[in-house]
Amino acid sequence: xxxxxxxxxxxxxxxxxxxxxxxxxxxxxxxxxxxxxxxxxxxxxxxxxxxxxxxxxxxxxxxxxxxxxxxxxxxxxxxxxxxxxxxxxxxxxxxxxxxxxxxxxxxxxxxxxxxxxxxxxxxxxxxxxxxxxxxxxxxxxxxxxxxxxxxxxxxxxxxxxxxxxxxxxxxxxxxxxxxxxxxxxxxxxxxxxxxxxxxxxxxxxxxxxxxxxxxxxxxxxxxxxxxxxxxxxxxxxxxxxxxxxxxxxxxxxxxxxxxxxxxxxxxxxxxxxxxxxxxxxxxxxxxxxxxxxxxxxxxxxxxxxxxxxxxxxxxxxxxxxxxxxxxxxxxxxxxxxxxxxxxxxxxxxxxxxxxxxxxxxxxxxxxxxxxxxxxxxxxxxxxxxxxxxxxxxxxxxxxxxxxxxxxxxxxxxxxxxxxxxxxxxxxxxxxxxxxxxxxxxxxxxxxxxxxxxxxxxxxxxxxxxxxxxxxxxxxxxxxxxxxxxxxxxxxxxxxxxxxxxxxxxxxxxxxxxxxxxxxxxxxxxxxxxxxxxxxxxxxxxxxxxxxxxxxxxxxxxxxxxxxxxxxxxxxxxxxxxxxxxxxxxxxxxxxxxxx
Numbered sequence: 401x402x403x404x405x406x407x408x409x410x411x412x413x414x415x416x417x418x419x420x421x422x423x424x425x426x427x428x429x430x431x432x433x434x435x436x437x438x439x440x441x442x443x444x445x446x447x448x449x450x451x452x453x454x455x456x457x458x459x460x461x462x463x464x465x466x467x468x469x470x471x472x473x474x475x476x477x478x479x480x481x482x483x484x485x486x487x488x489x490x491x492x493x494x495x496x497x498x499x500x501x502x503x504x505x506x507x508x509x510x511x512x513x514x515x516x517x518x519x520x521x522x523x524x525x526x527x528x529x530x531x532x533x534x535x536x537x538x539x540x541x542x543x544x545x546x547x548x549x550x551x552x553x554x555x556x557x558x559x560x561x562x563x564x565x566x567x568x569x570x571x572x573x574x575x576x577x578x579x580x581x582x583x584x585x586x587x588x589x590x591x592x593x594x595x596x597x598x599x600x601x602x603x604x605x606x607x608x609x610x611x612x613x614x615x616x617x618x619x620x621x622x623x624x625x626x627x628x629x630x631x632x633x634x635x636x637x638x639x640x641x642x643x644x645x646x647x648x649x650x651x652x653x654x655x656x657x658x659x660x661x662x663x664x665x666x667x668x669x670x671x672x673x674x675x676x677x678x679x680x681x682x683x684x685x686x687x688x689x690x691x692x693x694x695x696x697x698x699x700x701x702x703x704x705x706x707x708x709x710x711x712x713x714x715x716x717x718x719x720x721x722x723x724x725x726x727x728x729x730x731x732x733x734x735x736x737x738x739x740x741x742x743x744x745x746x747x748x749x750x751x752x753x754x755x756x757x758x759x760x761x762x763x764x765x766x767x768x769x770x771x772x773x774x775x776x777x778x779x780x781x782x783x784x785x786x787x788x789x790x791x792x793x794x795x796x797x798x799x800x801x802x803x804x805x806x807x808x809x810x811x812x813x814x815x816x817x818x819x820x821x822x823x824x825x826x827x828x829x830x831x832x833x834x835x836x837x838x839x840x841x842x843x844x845x846x847x848x849x850x851x852x853x854x855x856x857x858x859x860x861x862x863x864x865x866x867x868x869x870x871x872x873x874x875x876x877x878x879x880x881x882x883x884x885x886x887x888x889x890x891x892x893x894x895x896x897x898x899x900x901x902x903x904x905x906x907x908x909x910x911x912x913x914x915x916x917x918x919x920x921x922x923x924x925x926x927x928x929x930x931x932x933x934x935x936x937x938x939x940x941x942x943x944x945x946x947x948x949x950x951x952x953x954x955x956x957x958x959x960x961x962x963x964x965x966x967x968x969x970x971x972x973x974x975x976x977x978x979x980x981x982x983x984x985x986x987x988x989x990x991x992x993x994x995x
Contacts, residue, residue, distance in 0.1 A: 404964040405948050406441075407462060407471040408644065410632040411490035411501040411602075415644040417441060417968070420462050420949055422473035422484045423451025423521070429554065430503030430583040432641060433661045433707055435527045437554055442647060442730055443721040448525025448533075450507075450581065452484065452518045453568075464950065468606035469628050470599075480514025482573050491601040501636060503583035506595050509576060516573050520565045524554055528718055528732070537566055541585070555582045557590040613679045619981035622944060625951050626974035626981075627678060630671050633971050635707040637693075638686030640668035643955065643967035649727035650956045650966045651913045657727055659734045660955075660967040662713060663690075664704040666791065667971050669747040674975040676754065678982075688755055688769070691748070695772050701779065703741040704734070713737040739789040740798065745776050746807025746814075750873065753814040756821050770822060777815040777827075781834050784808035785841075791866050796908030800858035802846040803866035806875045809838040813874070839875070847882060853889035854882070862905035863893040865919035868926045878929040887926045895923065897959045898942055914956040914965050921976035928983060937984055953977065 406417040406425070414434070417426035425440040425447070439447035454460075458477040465472055470487040485508040490501050524544045525533055531548030542556040542565070556562070557580040564571060578595040580586075588594075609631065616623055633641045643660035650656040668687060676684040694709045695701075706713060715735035723730050752773060756766075784805065787798035812835035819828035845858040856864035867886055870876045876883045894901040899915030900923050920943055928936040946962045947953050953973035955966025 403948060404648070404952075404954050404968045406952070406968065407464065407473075407486075407950050408629065408632060408952065408969055409469055409471050409486050409488055409505070410644070411488035412499075412632070412634055412636045413501040414488070414503055415632055416486070416488070416505060417645070418471055418473070418486055419451070420473075421451065421460050422462070422475070423449045424486075424505070424581075425449050425451075426645060427505070428661075429526075429552070431707070432635065432644060435549075435552070436529070437524050437526045439525065439529060439721070441645070442724055443529065446525060446529045446721065448523050448529060449521065450524065451521045453521050454516075454518045458516075462949065464625070464628075465603065467610040467624065468603060469632055470603060470606065474512075475516065475518070476512070477516070478514075480516030480573070481512035482516050482518075483510040483512060484508070485510055485599070487599065487602050489598045489602050491605040499636065500601075505579075505581045506598055507579035507581070508595055508599060509573065509578060511573050511576050517570055518573070519568050519570050520560070521568060522556065522565055526552060526554060529721065530718075535566065537562055542566055543585075552583075553585075555585050556580070557582070557586065559592055609680075616982060616985040618985040620985075622951055623678070623978050623981050623985075626978045627675065627680070629952065629969050629974045630675055630971060630978075631680070631683070633671070633969075634675075634683055634686075635663075637708065638683070638688070638690035639663040639705070639707045639709075640671045640687065640971060641707060642667045642972065643970050645967045646732055647727075647730040648724050648954065648965070648967045651958075652725045652727055652965065654727065654909070654913070655729065656909055657723065657729060657731055658736075658967070659715070659731050660970075661707070662704050662734055662737075663707055665691075665701070665744040666703070666741070666747045669744075669751045671971045671975045673747075673751050673754065674978050676751075676758075678978065684751070684755065685761070688752075688761075688765075692765070692768050692772065695768070695775070701745075701776070702737055703739055703744045704737050711737070736789075736793045736795075739793060740783065740786070741790060741793065741804070742780070742783055742786070742788045743791050743801070743804040743807035745780050746810035746873065749773070749776055749811040749814040753818055756818050770818075770824075773815050773818050774827070777812060777831050780808050780811045780815075781831075784812075784834075784838055792902055792907075794907055799860075800845070801864075801866075802842060802854055802856060802858070803864065803869060805838055805842045805846065806870050806873065809835050809842070809875055810873045812838065842875075851889060853886040856903055856905065860905070862903060863890050864903045865890060865894055865900050865916065865922055866902070868919075868922040871929060872925065884930050887923075887930055891923060891927075894919070898939070899946075899957055899959055913959075915959055917953055917955060917957055917966075917970065917973040918976040921973075921980045924980050925983060940980055940984060 405420040424438045427438045428434045429437045440449040458475050462473045473484045527546035527549045531546040536543040545553040559577045578592045646659035647657040672684050672687040713733050715733040717729040721730040790801035812831045816828040816831040846854045848855045854867050856862040900919035902916035924936045924940050952969045954964040954968035955970040
């Protein structure tokens with residue numbers, strides 16, 4: 401079964417997916433949201449890839465260089481062995497004021513033993529494989545570009561014979577070799593010594609980055625890998641993408657295929673809060689600056705932005721691509737940017753509150769942020785009673801989602817707390833009073849006696865995994881009987897074969913048919929806080945086995961086969977994994993101290 405068995409590498413400018421056999425099958429150049437150069441993951445025939453062909457007797461294994469985002473694929477047979485070490489350069493400049501993050505991938509071919517043979521399978525397909533790929537083979541590099549877009553060009557440098565590479569001739573390795581795939585023509589000599597220097601600098605950067613994080617008594621390795629993934633999805637200006645891919649389907653053969661290479665306020669706020677809590681304060685600072693930069697130009701917030709703050713994210717379909725496992729359409733852009741999702745403000749305001757408590761900036765930054773707080777609170781006061789599209793971005797009719805109301809309460813509650821911190825008590829009293837109205841309404845219309853649970857919407861009696869978030873954000877206490885009953889009801893209605901639906905009621909695309917990864921982690925936390933700790937731990941241990949061969953998770957999971965589905969890797973899934981692992985790790989530490 402083809403699964404999402406990919407490793408991801410990147411440098412906070414762009415990222416690549418590399419298959420467990422060592423082929424680059426997804427890469428956008430020069431940045432995350434640029435057109436793809438390799439997209440075999442979306443079309444095996446047309447999409448383009450960059451891999452290595454070896455005979456069937458080779459065993460291929462893959463792992464990360466410990467504590468880094470450097471990926472190593474090991475090829476071995478009786479005739480010999482070699483490693484392909486993939487990384488994107490990423491390290492501070494010599495003056496320490498900036499970072500070197502070029503749009504390029506080094507593929508270091510590290511000879512291990514014997515005389516291993518292989519063929520290079522180099523087939524770029526720039527511009528989302530629109531048009532024909534034009535090759536220009538020179539003595540220094542192989543230049544490629546699309547017949548429909550000749551301004552964007554790619555350059556392949558190598559210590560190997562470039563004609564043999566392009567002709568797919570067999571090559572026998574007797575020493576270390578290298579490839580450099582670059583968006584730019586290089587102006588300095590490119591050789592293996594340069595490659596080794598770039599490797600060492602990048603290695604040190606990642607080792608230093610992970611060394612700044614907190615350590616945990618249990619699950620530290622899975623926490624660290626997830627944190628490295630979240631870091632990869634953080635653009636250099638602080639924006640955080642939901643995933644590095646587009647159009648990987650939530651269910652194979654269906655149409656829930658979306659472009660996730662954008663910054664959602666909700667997802668990004670949750671990801672940054674996770675990075676912040678584990679010790680990476682600078683990531684939080686950069687995200688705050690990104691949000692401030694979007695605020696300065698206009699006071700009208702969107703639920704999502706392009707990674708450079710773009711407000712228009714026009715959705716198009718690429719009908720010439722077959723799609724992942726023939727799941728069409730393939731989309732670029734995301735029309736959800738038009739939506740009202742009232743819950744988004746709660747996640748953002750919760751993060752801003754932590755900013756004020758734990759990492760206040762200069763006076764002008766604090767004042768800029770206060771203007772944001774007032775603007776967001778006013779927006780919430782004006783809109784919390786209105787129906788919206790909710791956390792799941794329903795594309796049909798807007799509804800009165802309970803989780804949206806809860807997060808509106810969070811936004812007002814945190815705004816009031818910020819006002820108190822700044823001695824702006826008049827604002828605090830006003831927002832506290834409004835928050836009380838939100839809570840009263842949710843308890844009146846969101847709680848359904850016949851269900852003995854809160855419901856998805858005021859208008860229905862469906863259940864929704866997002867109801868589990870009422871407790872961690874402080875809307876309701878863990879010992880409130882209504883929360884206990886809601887957890888049990890949600891679990892009974894939405895848990896299926898060890899995983900959770902986000903909801904199982906019909907939406908504008910029919911009935912959901914896959915598990916939404918983050919929701920299972922939410923359930924684990926909910927079980928833990930209501931006292932079902934052993935059940936929570938066992939479920940967590942089981943879910944960890946559903947990650948791919950490198951411990952990476954996508955957005956969705958097939959209930960029956962446990963195949964990873966949806967865009968990949970998914971920030972939502974990994975931030976929830978981290979938070980859940982930390983919760984369980986802390987309990988392990990407490991038990992150890994007691995013993």
